[in-house]
Amino acid sequence: MTQNFPKSEKLKSRKLIGKLFAEGKSISKFPIRLVYISLSQGEGYQVGVSVSKRNFKKAVSRNRIKRLLREAYRLNKHILEENNEGAYAFMLLYQQREMPTFEQVNRKVKQLFYLFLDKETGKATVKNTTDDV
């Protein structure tokens, strides 16, 4: 399985991001929220991350959390690729005021991905979401 995060998987189009927030569905596993939308063309995932300036005034803190979110995606994206072949745009949002550890972010992102698979594919996932500690 691959654990890289090349440019082609980064959500870059301003237009697509606008569409994502306007029309996308969302699932939440506090303090992280996943907004996603199915893409009609292309394949694979395009992923962006975001932290509100309101919750973290300092750029250093926002950078830190965005890096943790990207890292969590990179290490867990095999969960998505093994179970779903569609094309999606993702936006991961961090919605708390406290600085998390990598382990906290990693766990929540994993849970979110399983929730996403349940919802989109309907099939039972390999792992249960609740006992994942």
Next chain:
RNA sequence: CUCGCAGGCCGUCUUAUCGCUCCCAAAAGGGAGAGGAAAGUCCGGACACCAAAGCGCAGCGUAGCGGGUAACACCCGUCGCCCCGAUUUUUCGGGGAAGGACAAGUGCAACAGAAAGUAUGUACAGGUAAGGCUGUAGUGAAAUCAGGUAAACUCUACGCGGUGCAACGCCAUGUAAACCGACAUCUGAGGGUUGCGCGUCCAAAUCGCCUCAGGGCGAGUGUCGGAGGGUAGGCGGUUAGAGCUAUCGGGCAACCGAUAUCCCAGAUAAAUGAUAAGACUCGACAGAAUCCGGCUUACAGGCCUGCAUUUUUU
């Protein structure tokens, strides 16, 4: 060695695995990758565009003298002033600041005092035709002294055009075409223009018909508004520069010159990270966004230099 003041410097490190951005390479692979403040956006520039890049007013900035610089409100030197310490009849050392003009006008001034700016008129003495007319006393920093005050208005001198890389250039493209309304067509609708004014600039094309000869109507053209309908991508600008380091020379210094050497982030929903292990003094403030020079603010801990001070030893 103790405590204090001033100035300067550094600002976690090492290894492994998995990643990110840029560059080199056909590939394998290799190389580089946040700060002293990257911050606040407060000054000064470079660079780019804008019409008369014109003038006046307004507005803003600066303020001993000399120097440095691309430039400055910054830096250096120096004079005067103020404060502290030593010395004592004059110096030395350290520190501080927003240091042009109150003899143009206006304003302001605690306490004391009869009276504090159009000045006032107590006591004693002197003097007069008469009178605070004169002196002294008294209050106060100051009592017609050309009073004080310009981090008060103001005045003087000098300087300042505006907007900022979301500038700007190129490619792609729909502020499109068609439609409706109003106004105008050189006696000009309207537009451009920095806060205002003046000035200046841009701006349409005429044709047909009717006529009582003034003009009228229509088409075209132009402008404004309505409605309609998008894009929001790519490349350049964009990192080799008032550049870094070293040596020598000039200068009290800021700084300048010469030679050698090095290439040192370049992202764009936006790279520089994650995990594991280890070390120690246990890691603060904090993330480049066109680029430089300053200022200001934030900052755990550590180091160095100078001055003063206390103590010990020789």
